[in-house]
Amino acid sequence: MLYQPALAVDRRTTTVGSRRELCARLLAVAAVAFAGVFVVYLLAVRTRWGPGFEDSALAGARQHRGGTWYGDADRWLNRITAESFALSLAVIAAVGLVRRRRLLALCGVLTAAGAVVGARLLKGALPGRPQLGPAGGAAHAASQAPNTLPSGHTAAAMGLFFAALIVVSRRWYVPVTLLALPGAAVSGAATVAAHWHRLSDAVAADLLALAVGLAGLAAVAQLGLVLPTRSRVRSRLGPRLMYIFLVCVATAALAVGAAFTLRYHGAATVPARDEAAYWAAQSYAVGAAVACAGAMLAVCRRLESAGRWPARGLTILDP
Known part of the structure; x- marks a missing residue:
């Protein structure tokens, strides 16, 4: 992420206090993302409407088991293995x-x-989903399942994308995002389409990966290896346009999800309601993933290398 070949050397004095300030800011944002995991859990599991919406989305996914997206989603998730x-x-x-x-x-x-x-x-620390509604039915069986939040497959896919952003040079932000983000973003929606996870599991995994990535950057910042970028470096057009593009995609996906949510609440029949909930969940999963990716990219493009080893006093910056 934060480095590119040194074309010139610029010496700048950086204090321990400035490194701590950057580290504190990164940790604060990481804490917000991590808190978002619990907010998602409370909204999806501990409210009256959350479990009902996700049960309907899973029922809608079952309606699409004969479609190509179900098979593609299942095959894609099966490729995310330990190996x-x-x-x-x-x-x-x-x-x-x-x-x-x-x-x-x-x-x-x-x-x-x-x-x-x-x-x-x-998954082991959070309480399981409570039993809701009368016994019987597929939706009820799903609500009785052990806690599956957050999704391990989604966390793995998004974690790899964030790791790639951290390691590659700034000039590779756009290619890495174009190549790696689609698979990472689709993973959350695929878990719902393939009936592996609920929407909340995917969104919580995205937020968890973002929190871990920001915490890792905070640790590097504390070592003095990264500093806020200078204005002339920040002016690079590629990452800025990519960030704007991600914001537009996330906004559009969330707007589509909101439209399907309105259709879900206004549906006259159960199949129509389940269909609307399914597409709302798909849109929200993509929107949440792209939004987290945009947040990470926004942080990365504002940081630059301060050397290869922990700094002591005087720091050499790569332009």
């Missing part, structure tokens, strides 16, 4: 080592791994 995840981590680490940024490579690897481990820990 493919480990191979992706090895590639990310190799990129960092080739660029001679060992600590940055370590930060990227820990970001992706931390998202997966955090998802597993939260």
